[in-house]
Amino acid sequence: MTAGNDTSVLTQSQEHYVKKYLLSVLIKNELNRLQRDPYDTLPNLGGPFDLKDEHANSTTPFLRYLFESIVVPFPFLTGNKGELWPKLQLFLEELAKIDSGHGVEREEMARRRRLKNKGERSIVLMYTMAIKTVEQREQEKRDMSLEDGLDNLTLSADGAASAAAAPTTGPLTVIHGVRINVAGIRVIKQRRHVREHEHAEFLVSSTLADGTKSTVARRHGQFRRLYIALREEYPQYEFPLPPAKVSAKSGSASVKAAREKDRVSLRGYLHNVAKVAPEIVTSSTFVSFLTKDAITLTAEEAKDVHIRMALDEHRMEQQAQFAREVAKKVQELDSHLKQVKQDLLRPGGVSRLFDAFRQYENVNDLPPLYQTVFEWGCMNFASTLHHVFTASDDATLNLTHLKRTHILMPYRTMWGILKVSNPMAMMKGIIDLFLAQPFGRSSLMQRIISVNIQEEITEYKKDIVQLEAAIGDQKLCDKIHNYVYAPKDVVISIFPNSEPYDITELGMVLDILQAAQIQPLLDAQQINRVRDAKEQLEKDLTEKERLIKAHQDMLIHDLSESDESESEILSSDEPPKLYRSSSKKSFAKATEKLRSLKQQKQEQQAQQQQQPHQPQQPEKNLIRLLQQLLVTHLRIRDKERMMGLVFQGVTGEIFKELISIFYEPLVKVYKSANVADSLMDVKDFADELIKIVEQADANDDGKGGNPSTATLYLNLVKKHLPSFYKFVHSVHKQDDGLFHDLLEWFESILSFMRTGFAHTRINYKTGEELRYAIDLNGFLKAHVGAGGPGNIEQLREEAESLKRFYLEVKDKKREEVRQMAGLDRASANNGQSDEAATALALKNDRERMLKELRGFGLQQEDVDELEMINFENHAGLGGDDDEGLEGEAALKVPKVPVIDTLKGPFVELLQPLFYSARE
Known part of the structure; x- marks a missing residue:
């Protein structure tokens, strides 16, 4: 197996996956170190945590580079006197104290893993985009030269495909x-x-x-x-x-x-x-x-x-009409949109866009290039409003939330405060308005945050009353409650492992009830009652799984050979997973047999219930009730805990510090831009939006003679566009450099992902933009080739196994998206059309992503990485990965001992990049 030429150790694709693996392992190790021991690891991040530069040889070089080149240079933080970072350290300490380790629900554990995995993959993606091999940089030049030939693939086809996609509601x-x-x-x-x-x-x-x-x-x-x-x-x-x-x-x-x-x-x-x-x-x-x-x-x-x-x-x-109109407008504006995208991707492109906002006072005075973009944006925003408040099945709920929040917002009071000429008095008034607690009552901010979750807390408390009544033993209920609110040291004495554990496991309930550290103490009869219920429930679950498997085998057998003898088996309450068959007669026969067996079992159960002197069955539902009681108490405690964290102690200090950091640079802009009037524009927009939604509902009878909902929403957005642009223009017109710094900071992130450097570097001899590249081929020859041909061959085998693994993970994610869309088990009547529409939408999304990002310097492998994260955002996937596993079905990362030896030298190879952050 050879690479693209005789001197290459690996193919370009293999090099990419070796690089990705090394970056993934190294970055994951750094994140784990930060999570395990944040106080000792923070100085290794540099910046304000390492003012004396005592940790120049950082144990977390990847995180340090991002922190020093992206986080610390954030414009609002550069003017800070250093008071935020010590308070942030105190906040982390308080957060660790509050998280007392009473256990976590399975869904919450999955949510945390999703968050961690997405953060890790996003950082890895940034580095894989920024760190390219010499061969990849050469490929970039060839791709950019072919860009014009690919631009014939217009966005109109994408819009039409989106309009034809399967409905999401x-x-x-x-x-x-x-x-x-x-x-x-x-x-x-x-x-x-x-x-x-x-x-x-x-x-x-x-x-x-x-x-x-x-x-x-x-x-x-x-x-x-x-x-x-x-x-x-x-x-x-x-x-x-x-x-x-x-x-x-x-x-x-x-x-x-x-x-x-x-x-x-x-x-x-x-x-x-x-x-x-x-x-x-x-x-x-x-x-x-x-x-x-x-x-x-x-x-x-x-x-x-x-x-x-x-x-x-x-x-x-109506929704499809919106999509068609947007697609048509995109087709009309394709050439302009293409020019805007190309300009934004060039160095300084974002700054040029906002300079136009500063220069032109009226939206109609903008260059035609930008006017068409605003027109396209209006249609997209109107389409979104229509979907959220009219077309969606959750439209009524969304409108209720909007009305509730709109009523609570004190627009007139805020308008009066914002009109105050003294900027510091303005900020003091705003803080007092939202954080003041008159006569010890809740502040306005607390009310706004809690109003939407108070209903859930009330429901949980009602559930607790019902659960305690069903359990019928107050001592059991009190012990569950006391565990949830027990001190941290007591909980650690019961569950010594510091890692989060799944509190919804049945065994956890029994462990809590048996713990002598929690009052009240239970007698043997109470413990045996719970243990018997647990054992009976586990037996029932095992039997249910066996019956479901038996039913599946029976149905598959009958669908394939309808003349075979029937096998007797009891049914369960769980419906079996049926399989498609071309033989309708066999399917009907199997279904009829299943119904017959269910009826027989129901008759047997009815006869058993009528027989006297039957021994009482164990209370198998008791363990479920106790488990539900534990989870409900935990949910209430978590909400109370977070509310306390938000409004007490160092959190309030950080909140005020952040207000100060963001407020001081913006205060002049706020005053000059007349934010008070813009706030009333927001109120007027919300008022009219509510009226439009109600009018659209009144017209929503499918009859003619009334304005279309598309017209109603589009007219609303166009009516308020001048007010929105007036605010944007005023803010940028009064800017004294703040927004310029923000744009430069944002462009530094784009520059890092495009070139590897946080700040654009130009070769003054050729005028070309410098892009960071590593000679991975020479690196592999130096560190692996020295061991002889045997090591090289093993390296190639390991690289190929990594390539297969990552491709399998990608295929798994695609299949999971298909399953989330119901494409794997859709019924015969509608499955094919749904599958075709959704598959076409996914295919077009991928092609559009590749086309949009090609000009950014991304290659096929980079688009694949973005696609992986996009799959998880689309379907809520990626949260069930265990350590050392990727994706569903527990795909194990292959063992690569030769590549693992390269981790240390690979960090040394990247030292020039890391040191560039300090230049």
């Missing part, structure tokens, strides 16, 4: 292979004593992964009971709250579409529940909600469904 949405729609509403009349009462039932239609279609009628309260049941069954997940009923005056104006907002909101709620995890859509509770007591629609109900379908189609057409 609405009746056609497929989530984990299941399609759910609240298709209609029927009114049921019931006579109570004397008067006759009416109530609405929502018609929920669904298509499961096996193609089974059902329609059921559910009242609004049953959605809440579903929420409670799922929380009890899956305490490790946090489910969204069901939406409250929409008042009649806020509902649809169409008489024929009564409670339309409730219908759409509940559909969005079911979609959000299904998105929590793949196992939710196959759980017995969720499937029972979708399929139990199925109904056949009457003529009147079918008519209502038809009306609602027309409304859904109307909303989707």
